[in-house]
Amino acid sequence: MQTATLFDLPAIQTVPDAPAAAAPAKSKRKKRTVHVSVPLTPSTTVPDEMIRDADWVVISSSGGKDSQAMLSYVVQRARALGMLDKVVVVHADLGRVEWAGTRELAERQARLAGVRRFEVVQASGADLLERVEIRYGKLKAKAQQEALERGEDPATAKVPPAWPSSSARWCTPDAKRGPIRTLYTRLVAELSHLGRPVRILECIGQRAAESTARAQLAEVEINRGASNGKRIVTTWRPIHAWSDRKVWREIARSRLPYHPAYDWGNRRLSCVFCVLGCNSDLVNGARRVPELAAEYARTEVVVGADFKKGLSMREIIRRAEALEAAEGPAARPPAGTAMAEHIGRARTSRYRARQAALYGLAA
Numbered sequence: 001m002q003t004a005t006l007f008d009l010p011a012i013q014t015v016p017d018a019p020a021a022a023a024p025a026k027s028k029r030k031k032r033t034v035h036v037s038v039p040l041t042p043s044t045t046v047p048d049e050m051i052r053d054a055d056w057v058v059i060s061s062s063g064g065k066d067s068q069a070m071l072s073y074v075v076q077r078a079r080a081l082g083m084l085d086k087v088v089v090v091h092a093d094l095g096r097v098e099w100a101g102t103r104e105l106a107e108r109q110a111r112l113a114g115v116r117r118f119e120v121v122q123a124s125g126a127d128l129l130e131r132v133e134i135r136y137g138k139l140k141a142k143a144q145q146e147a148l149e150r151g152e153d154p155a156t157a158k159v160p161p162a163w164p165s166s167s168a169r170w171c172t173p174d175a176k177r178g179p180i181r182t183l184y185t186r187l188v189a190e191l192s193h194l195g196r197p198v199r200i201l202e203c204i205g206q207r208a209a210e211s212t213a214r215a216q217l218a219e220v221e222i223n224r225g226a227s228n229g230k231r232i233v234t235t236w237r238p239i240h241a242w243s244d245r246k247v248w249r250e251i252a253r254s255r256l257p258y259h260p261a262y263d264w265g266n267r268r269l270s271c272v273f274c275v276l277g278c279n280s281d282l283v284n285g286a287r288r289v290p291e292l293a294a295e296y297a298r299t300e301v302v303v304g305a306d307f308k309k310g311l312s313m314r315e316i317i318r319r320a321e322a323l324e325a326a327e328g329p330a331a332r333p334p335a336g337t338a339m340a341e342h343i344g345r346a347r348t349s350r351y352r353a354r355q356a357a358l359y360g361l362a363a
């Protein structure tokens with residue numbers, strides 16, 4: 001693939017934070033400058049060449065199934081190239097809002113895969129629920145100010161929802177992307193002796209099959225927002241084209257343990273109550289972590305808006321309680337249930353048996 005060289009580029013390029021459709025003249029958003037050394041396109045999209053070319057290969061792991069399939073796939077390639085030493089696994093710890101044991105599982109997966117360096121990053125200050133309240137305070141102040149300017153009673157000002165949503169997904173940059181960039185800064189400092197921008201290959205487990213928005217993402221691209229004069233960050237989505245079945249097959253091949261929440265019926269991991277999660281995942285979460293659901297419901301009252309458009313946490317809790325009343329406590333299907341649905345019982349039994357032999361996990 002042809003790439004612009006460093007010398008083809010203009011002195012400073014400016015990229016707007018807002019989408020191209022927004023009118024730049026009226027936009028109040030800050031403009032971000034991108035350093036001259038940041039290329040427009042990657043010099044290669046060939047996986048082994050990208051790994052060879054990188055100073056660091058940073059695998060972003062939520063501990064979920066896509067992350068772990070990507071982890072084992074990338075590690076396998078790096079090992080074959082004799083370059084496992086440059087691989088770092090990073091987990092963005094979301095604190096109380098994520099499934100219990102996720103951070104520990106992400107670390108275990110990395111260690112078992114043979115990665116020596118595992119890093120945990122965390123947003124400083126407030127967690128997601130606290131940020132919702134902080135955001136609400138800011139949105140309310142803004143709405144009241146605007147009402148005053150229009151000569152209206154500020155008490156009647158309509159405050160937009162403070163919760164993240166698919167169209168205002170501020171939770172990901174706040175909780176994951178920003179903290180992970182602090183790791184990039186440290187990794188760059190470790191290689192300052194190179195005397196050139198450090199090349200970071202960031203590996204992300206996003207798949208086209210997850211959503212229309214993710215289907216639009218490139219498999220390989222320069223992350224211009226994360227790049228600067230000291231580092232060139234290339235984003236690689238190694239499993240972008242993979243199906244669910246292929247993900248589960250890779251997990252079976254890798255023999256790495258996966259989170260039991262999948263066996264309990266969840267489709268996604270990370271936050272127990274993800275704004276993008278399907279309703280059954282949310283109800284499942286409310287059955288298994290009711291105290292966290294209650295905290296979300298309390299936050300709904302504080303910010304005067306439902307957790308999800310058209311679906312409040314109160315309603316999610318009501319549905320969870322109705323199921324508990326009808327069925328009793330949520331069942332814990334045996335380990336391997338989720339995998340067996342995708343790749344069959346025979347393969348799953350072999351995976352479980354190998355896990356038992358290798359790691360002493362119950363088969």
Ligand code: SF4
Nearest residue numbers: 171172270271274275
């Ligand atoms: S898991 Fe969902 S709610 Fe949590 S940070 Fe990611 S997108 Fe936001």
